Amino acid sequence: MLSEFALIERYFAHSAVQRGDVALGVGDDAALLRVPPGVELAATVDTLIEGVHFLPGADPESLGHKALAVNLSDLAAMGAEPAWVSLALTLPGADERWLEGFARGFHALAGAHGVQLVGGDTTRGALSISVQAFGFVPAGEALRRSAARPGDLIYVTGTLGDAGLGLEAALGRLAAGSEQAAWLVGRLNRPTPRIAAGLALRGIAHAAIDISDGLRADLGHILAASGVGATVHVERLPLSPAFIALAGGEAGWEVALSAGDDYELCFTVPVAREAQLARALADFGCACTRIGVIEEQPGLRLLRASGSAFVPEAGGGYEHFRLQSDG
Numbered sequence: 001m002l003s004e005f006a007l008i009e010r011y012f013a014h015s016a017v018q019r020g021d022v023a024l025g026v027g028d029d030a031a032l033l034r035v036p037p038g039v040e041l042a043a044t045v046d047t048l049i050e051g052v053h054f055l056p057g058a059d060p061e062s063l064g065h066k067a068l069a070v071n072l073s074d075l076a077a078m079g080a081e082p083a084w085v086s087l088a089l090t091l092p093g094a095d096e097r098w099l100e101g102f103a104r105g106f107h108a109l110a111g112a113h114g115v116q117l118v119g120g121d122t123t124r125g126a127l128s129i130s131v132q133a134f135g136f137v138p139a140g141e142a143l144r145r146s147a148a149r150p151g152d153l154i155y156v157t158g159t160l161g162d163a164g165l166g167l168e169a170a171l172g173r174l175a176a177g178s179e180q181a182a183w184l185v186g187r188l189n190r191p192t193p194r195i196a197a198g199l200a201l202r203g204i205a206h207a208a209i210d211i212s213d214g215l216r217a218d219l220g221h222i223l224a225a226s227g228v229g230a231t232v233h234v235e236r237l238p239l240s241p242a243f244i245a246l247a248g249g250e251a252g253w254e255v256a257l258s259a260g261d262d263y264e265l266c267f268t269v270p271v272a273r274e275a276q277l278a279r280a281l282a283d284f285g286c287a288c289t290r291i292g293v294i295e296e297q298p299g300l301r302l303l304r305a306s307g308s309a310f311v312p313e314a315g316g317g318y319e320h321f322r323l324q325s326d327g
């Protein structure tokens with residue numbers, strides 16, 4: 001059985017990424033980190049608990065990826081460039097096969113974004129993973145939830161509802177085995193943090209948020225923080241081919257509005273910056289779709305193309321999607 005220190009040494013002490021702004025990384029009582037002048041430090045933490053945020057027995061490599069990805073997504077939503085992470089792991093035991101897979105998924109994503117693991121904590125208990133992530137944003141340029149203004153256009157990156165449908169597939173509630181179901185499960189287990197998009201949005205977007213709890217809830221946070229309302233056109237919600245194949249029509253819109261875990265960005269852009277946004281799109285690394293507009297009148301109005309109101313079943317048919325939304 002690996003000791004705590006041997007475990008740290010083998011799997012976490014040697015980050016593939018070595019940054020010049022890390023004066024001291026893993027190994028002492030605290031890391032020593034240098035924040036460049038003129039920069040604000042964006043700091044965020046997210047915990048994944050077995051049985052709450054992921055299914056018992058989940059693939060460890062995907063977990064390593066996802067635990068980091070959800071934090072990098074928060075930095076992206078602030079327009080921050082990720083720099084450092086720390087990792088607090090609570091493990092029922094030192095399962096080397098699990099640790100090997102987890103570390104591979106974690107380090108691969110960290111390496112892809114030039115992020116250095118600079119410290120953490122390792123304890124014994126029910127499986128739980130906390131990652132704290134730190135990033136840089138030029139002072140005053142962060143994308144805040146409170147910055148949406150009436151007249152702003154509302155956009156989202158990527159496609160919506162894939163992870164929610166992927167959870168249905170993972171739970172065996174969808175026709176399993178299809179290529180589409182496998183792709184949707186991949187969207188659930190290995191979300192792509194929209195870092196390039198977040199950086200490209202600096203100086204263009206007013207407000208931004210990452211969609212972890214579903215578009216309706218997360219856009220709702222922007223509306224509340226900004227003291228505004230919005231209209232969203234449900235036919236414009238971007239849906240993947242796999243999603244459409246398995247959940248077309250009105251029920252699909254409801255999933256796309258309410259299902260969590262997609263980790264796409266929702267952001268608002270003043271009309272005067274539309275051309276600037278179009279030019280920045282090349283730097284996004286993903287599609288981006290205009291879905292509505294910010295308005296003075298509080299509340300969220302959902303409209304069909306015909307102009308009639310789309311009224312989701314209140315707490316109705318998709319209650320099970322909320323399984324994932326309490327993080």
Ligand code: ADP
Nearest residue numbers: 008012026027028029087089118119120121122
């Ligand atoms: P302390 O008791 O001073 O908190 P620990 O014994 O917990 O130190 O950890 C020793 C070193 O290993 C520290 O630098 C800590 O940041 C690092 N560390 C512990 N667990 C992890 C982990 N899971 N990932 C990365 N670094 C870790």
Ligand code: MG
Nearest residue numbers: 120121122123
């Ligand atoms: Mg400790």
